[in-house]
Amino acid sequence: MKEKIIEKILTLLAFSAIGVLLLITVFIFKEGLPVILKAGIKDFLFSAKWAPTKGHFGILAMIISSLAVTFGSIVMGVPLALACAVTLAEFCPPRLLVFLKPTIELLAGIPSVVFGFLGVILLVPIIREYLGGPGLSLLAASIILAIMILPTITSISIDAIQAVPLLYKEGALAMGATHWQAIWLVILPAARSGVVTAIILGMARAIGETMAVIMVAGNALKIPSSLLDPVRTLTSTIALEMGYSAGDHRTALFAAGMILFIFIMALTILANLLMRKK
Amino acid sequence: MMRLNPILSQKIIKTLLWILTGSTIGILFFIIIYIFIKGLPQLSWTFLSTNPVDMGRSGGILATIVSTVYLIGIALFFATPLGLGTAIYLTEYTREGLITKIIRFGTESLAGIPSIILGLFGFAIFVIAFGWGWSLLSGGLTLSAMLLPTIIRTSEESILSVPQEYREVAFSLGVGKWKTITRVVLPAALPGIVTGIVLSIARSVGETAVIIFTAGSSLRFPSSIFESGRTLAVHFYILAREGISMPMAYGTAAILVLLILIINISAYMTMRFLMKRYS
Numbered sequence: 229m230k231e232k233i234i235e236k237i238l239t240l241l242a243f244s245a246i247g248v249l250l251l252i253t254v255f256i257f258k259e260g261l262p263v264i265l266k267a268g269i270k271d272f273l274f275s276a277k278w279a280p281t282k283g284h285f286g287i288l289a290m291i292i293s294s295l296a297v298t299f300g301s302i303v304m305g306v307p308l309a310l311a312c313a314v315t316l317a318e319f320c321p322p323r324l325l326v327f328l329k330p331t332i333e334l335l336a337g338i339p340s341v342v343f344g345f346l347g348v349i350l351l352v353p354i355i356r357e358y359l360g361g362p363g364l365s366l367l368a369a370s371i372i373l374a375i376m377i378l379p380t381i382t383s384i385s386i387d388a389i390q391a392v393p394l395l396y397k398e399g400a401l402a403m404g405a406t407h408w409q410a411i412w413l414v415i416l417p418a419a420r421s422g423v424v425t426a427i428i429l430g431m432a433r434a435i436g437e438t439m440a441v442i443m444v445a446g447n448a449l450k451i452p453s454s455l456l457d458p459v460r461t462l463t464s465t466i467a468l469e470m471g472y473s474a475g476d477h478r479t480a481l482f483a484a485g486m487i488l489f490i491f492i493m494a495l496t497i498l499a500n501l502l503m504r505k506k
Numbered sequence: 507m508m509r510l511n512p513i514l515s516q517k518i519i520k521t522l523l524w525i526l527t528g529s530t531i532g533i534l535f536f537i538i539i540y541i542f543i544k545g546l547p548q549l550s551w552t553f554l555s556t557n558p559v560d561m562g563r564s565g566g567i568l569a570t571i572v573s574t575v576y577l578i579g580i581a582l583f584f585a586t587p588l589g590l591g592t593a594i595y596l597t598e599y600t601r602e603g604l605i606t607k608i609i610r611f612g613t614e615s616l617a618g619i620p621s622i623i624l625g626l627f628g629f630a631i632f633v634i635a636f637g638w639g640w641s642l643l644s645g646g647l648t649l650s651a652m653l654l655p656t657i658i659r660t661s662e663e664s665i666l667s668v669p670q671e672y673r674e675v676a677f678s679l680g681v682g683k684w685k686t687i688t689r690v691v692l693p694a695a696l697p698g699i700v701t702g703i704v705l706s707i708a709r710s711v712g713e714t715a716v717i718i719f720t721a722g723s724s725l726r727f728p729s730s731i732f733e734s735g736r737t738l739a740v741h742f743y744i745l746a747r748e749g750i751s752m753p754m755a756y757g758t759a760a761i762l763v764l765l766i767l768i769i770n771i772s773a774y775m776t777m778r779f780l781m782k783r784y785s
């Protein structure tokens with residue numbers, strides 16, 4: 229009898245995560261959807277005119293900015309992250325690996341406000357000095373995000389590379405390939421789905437990052453035309469305006485959050501499908 | 507490149523990869539050392555033990571430390587039983603199937619939800635719908651949603667690493683299932699579970715977006731969980747962004763980084779110790 233009750237309770241607890249996820253979905257959609265329907269989906273998604281106190285709710289500039297910083301961080305972060313993953317998984321002596329892997333993972337533990345702060349203090353002046361523009365820019369945000377998503381991509385890629393059966397590598401080496409040829413021609417292609425999953429999860433992290441981006445991106449509300457333009461992402465807009473918003477303005481921020489939520493869930497589901505295929 | 511001697515090209519690539527890896531690790535050390543050089547000289551007993559004065563221009567950071575501890579305490583109070591319960595259910599009470607797939611999907615998705623979305627959610631439900639306002643309770647509850655996936659995952663791993671013989675011996679002695687779990691399995695898995703909880707503390711310490719929306723940023727010393735409070739990380743953000751006081755900002759950042767270093771290194775040491783014990 230007691231065992232039965234305990235099992236029931238545990239079953240209930242086990243649904244807590246999915247329950248919270250459903251609750252989040254319900255609340256974000258309940259708050260955000262009405263204003264989208266009111267403004268019209270077309271005007272909401274494909275207009276860049278955002279003046280929520282005057283009834284204009286176009287979030288196009290923010291969507292483009294969010295995608296741009298995410299793309300920028302992927303372009304810069306992925307090669308670096310893969311270089312780290314290959315080095316650690318293939319070239320690194322095991323003794324050094326037990327030290328280096330947690331060191332790279334520690335990078336994920338540095339708070340995003342610290343990244344943003346160092347970006348403002350050190351990176352932004354360099355960009356302003358040598359490349360021009362205000363310094364606070366799409367480029368600055370992409371560089372900071374590239375560093376922030378690196379540990380995610382590296383550590384999942386290491387797992388993917390290590391999961392490739394040793395036979396593949398031994399086969400390649402036995403046929404006279406060098407270690408690097410074995411990595412490039414055999415191991416990486418075999419680890420592809422894991423590496424792609426890692427990149428997708430890195431993208432999800434980049435598009436959702438807020439505080440670091442607010443601090444270095446400049447937050448000007450327009451569609452960026454150059455890497456040196458300041459940008460304002462979906463996340464920055466929500467964080468910057470939530471404090472003083474009310475009424476339709478506040479629900480419009482929830483609507484922006486809803487779009488962000490949809491992006492993230494799509495990426496998560498994609499990553500899940502890829503993992504399963506493997 | 508294909509025409510290059512394979513052995514030579516391997517040498518070149520290997521060097522290049524090591525340089526890239528070295529610079530990544532260099533970035534990490536640079537961040538830590540930079541913050542310490544600028545911040546550690548600001549630290550003193552007075553800095554830690556007095557409340558912020560004049561928006562943080564002078565005084566110390568005591569109130570923010572207390573708010574941080576409150577928030578993490580509340581978050582763990584809710585996230586630990588839920589996470590541990592889920593992990594026990596997944597490992598001891600069910601086989602892989604549709605239900606575990608759904609639970610795993612929920613856990614992974616929740617882990618991917620960015621802090622700002624959780625902040626919006628916590629704001630809508632706890633601050634507005636429940637009418638708790640910006641408070642440590644609203645913040646702690648929202649934070650617990652963020653910690654839940656980490657706790658589920660690490661607890662599940664450490665329960666799975668307990669050798670099957672432990673359970674078999676207990677069952678063969680006629681011990682019930684629940685008693686086996688609480689007396690045999692959980693004690694053996696405890697260090698791993700604690701490590702997971704400790705790592706989730708490190709994550710909470712650095713969190714900002716989710717907390718500003720739900721716990722607010724009042725600098726007063728919190729006297730109950732229904733009051734607003736400002737955590738260390740939020741305090742650092744406001745000091746730095748509004749340019750209130752750079753020395754104070756560096757001091758706060760040094761405390762943040764120091765805490766995260768200590769927590770991560772000790773968790774890592776425990777993990778290595780455990781891996782040695784079970785292998």
